[in-house]
Amino acid sequence: MTSTTLDCLTCGACCWLGPDVLLSDEDAERFEADPRLAALTYIYTRPGWSPVRFMRADPVTNRCIAFEGTLGQCRCAIHPDRPNLCRIFEVGSADCLEARRKAGLD
Numbered sequence: 001m002t003s004t005t006l007d008c009l010t011c012g013a014c015c016w017l018g019p020d021v022l023l024s025d026e027d028a029e030r031f032e033a034d035p036r037l038a039a040l041t042y043i044y045t046r047p048g049w050s051p052v053r054f055m056r057a058d059p060v061t062n063r064c065i066a067f068e069g070t071l072g073q074c075r076c077a078i079h080p081d082r083p084n085l086c087r088i089f090e091v092g093s094a095d096c097l098e099a100r101r102k103a104g105l106d
Contacts, residue, residue, distance in 0.1 A: 012074035
C-alpha cells in the first residue's frame with residue numbers, strides 16, 4: 001500500500017491508538033499562548049528533568065483529545081494547529097502501516 005492509496009480521514013489509526021504526542025518546545029510555546037490549545041495538553045514533570053508537554057487523552061476513550069469520529073471515518077479537531085510530531089508523521093510509512101495493523105485496518 002502506498003501513501004497515494006491511503007487517506008488519513010478514512011483511517012485515523014495513528015491518532016486512535018493513543019494520545020502520547022510529545023510537543024516540541026516550539027509547539028509547547030504555541031499551545032501555551034492559546035488557551036484553547038493549552039487545554040488539550042498536560043505537563044509531565046519528573047524530579048531532575050525539565051517539564052514536558054503532551055497532548056491529553058480523552059477521559060472516556062483514551063484516544064488523542066483532538067481525535068473526532070470513529071476509526072475509519074475521522075478528523076483532527078485541531079488539524080491546522082496540530083503538533084509538529086503529527087505534521088511529520090508520514091502517510092504510508094512503516095509507522096503508519098504498523099498503526100493500521102494494530103488498529104485492525106490492514
